[in-house]
Amino acid sequence: MAMVATADKRDYYEVLGVDRTATQDQIKQAYRELAMTSHPDRNPAPDATDRFREIAEAYAVLCDPAKREQYDVAGHAGVSERWSTEDILRGFDFGDFFGGRFADVGGIFGDLFGGRSHRVPVKPHGADLHHELSLSVEEAAKGGERLISITRSDRCKTCAGSGAKPGTQPITCTECQGSGQKQQTRTEKAMRFVTITSCARCFGRGTFIESPCLSCHGSGLEFVPHQIRVQIPAGIDDGMMLRLVGQGQAAPPAGEPGNLLVRVLVKPHPFLxxxxxxxxxxxxxxxxxxxxxxxxxxxxxxxxxxxxxxxxxxxxxxxxxxxxxxxxxxxxxxxxxxxxxxxxxxPTDLTQRQRELLNELKFEMHKKAAVAPSVET
Ligand SMILES: [Zn+2]
Ligand SMILES: [Zn+2]
CATH class of the missing domain: 2.60.260.20 (Urease metallochaperone UreE, N-terminal domain)
Known part of the structure; x- marks a missing residue:
């Protein structure tokens, strides 16, 4: 799969020539115009295909509110950490603007989709877990170990995460022939629409479980309460995040678990x-x-x-x-x-004696002030 290093990637907003505050309609409009002029069928330039791919990818991210938000917060790296290029383009209606002229979706996006023959499976990642840890200023100063109680999904022990009843194996999904994707083509008013979605039968896994594991009902996961030890560094400040790699949700059968992100909240101190x-x-x-x-x-x-x-x-x-x-x-x-x-x-409520003393002091101070200039002359 051709992966573009995120550092070399152009800003998606720049690619589409829109403002960061652009509405969904403005983004769609910009994409529509750019896609029309740079589509390789119409544009003979040698880099038209790359250019078109760049535009489609920018649009696929920015038209999806969740992906757009992730991109706004963490840029290309944030998007590619959560979604593969395949995820970004999957389910995206490419044919929408081109109808019959844009029948060969695979031709342009072939290497992005991996193509069926040289598909490289993306290792699934479990979701990150978030936890908040409240500390007093004293506890933040001392640091040390803390126990955090979480319930997270682990790989099911009965089926080792496969989701299949022990002794049986998941079979290749007959609906998508193991690709995990479904391509649907329909023609409407001489326009051809090509939609690629996750296979509904196998949820994009490519495999199907005939006899599900009885413990996890085929999910491959079981929810287990955990006590996790967290080392708090002395001097930690409010809002800091501790990242515990691999302590997040599991991703069976072959995926890596996500991370546990512990956000530290330091309570205000009564006088410090x-x-x-x-x-x-x-x-x-x-x-x-x-x-x-x-x-x-x-x-x-x-x-x-x-x-x-x-x-x-x-x-x-x-x-x-x-x-x-x-x-x-x-x-x-x-x-x-x-x-x-x-x-x-x-002082506000003075006693009689304090008032007398202060009056005396006032008199002395004024006398001193009045005398001072005459000393100079
Ligand atoms: Zn199981
Ligand atoms: Zn399938």
Whole structure:
């Protein structure tokens, strides 16, 4: 099968000459026009076939909402990871715009479809499983092992994934002769339509089970609860994804299992805010302590308490750095820092005595301010 390296592929939107926000109708219109002019029957250019194939592939992806979304998110690689070229073009109504003129679908797409004689079977892949893991900031800082309970499909033990009753074998599907595909041609108003779909009898497998396995009813799968150990790296952050290769759904009989994708959600901390490897916390102090300086106790990660010196004359909003009291650096040595942001509070309910003292202070401060300029002159 001729596979084009995804790096060499042109952007599908560029191929069709449409905007990324184009509607399905606009995409269809663009394809229709391009397909008409570049169809090898009409266009004598030597690269017409390649060009036409490129257009058809771009259209086949963009006209399918699921494939288009995957392409928008992950590009060519995202599409080819999930669908083979065969999957992309299968079930796509090529004959639609050409009628009788476009009878030889196999001629143009022969190598994409693999052709019956030199068909290379694509190894089926099991679906990925998704799981969310909620952690506190402390747990994210510590890391370590976690057990995740999932129920996933495994290869059926009774039939080893074949789906056939032990002692029997799946037979080649008589409907599609083992190709897994069905090609239907119909003529309507002198237009010839060729539709290629997955074989409905064997669901595209190419084989058919006459006596199904009694444990899995022929699916080849059994659903089994699993406890899966996950190693959480210390310092993991909210939204990060852990990928456990081969722990997803099985794909019998010969396919590879999918992956288990664990998304980490770190719950907000009651008083610590994280930014990268650093943590931030706020310490409220009264203005006398801010002016005169003082020592306060600040709660850190994991309940630890650290004494912090507030230097005399500290302004509100000042950040005091505590080295190495932040989060462990993910996949690296050391830790981030903890910043204690000082919040100087203005008192609101003053006692009589406090009011007197403050009045005295105010008087002193104003006197000092009034005297100061006269010293200079
Ligand atoms: Zn079975
Ligand atoms: Zn079949």
């Amino acid at each position: 805010k994280r930014e990268g490897d650093d943590l931030y916390t706020t310490a409220a102090i009264d203005f006398a302590s801010a002016a005169l300086g003082s020592k306060i106790e600040v709660p850190c990660l994991g309940g630890e308490k650290v004494k912090v010196t507030i230097p005399p004359g500290t302004q509100s909003g000042t950040g005091l750095r505590l080295r190495g009291k932040g989060m462990p650096r993910l996949n690296a040595r050391g830790k981030g820092d903890l910043y204690v942001v000082v919040d100087v509070r203005t």
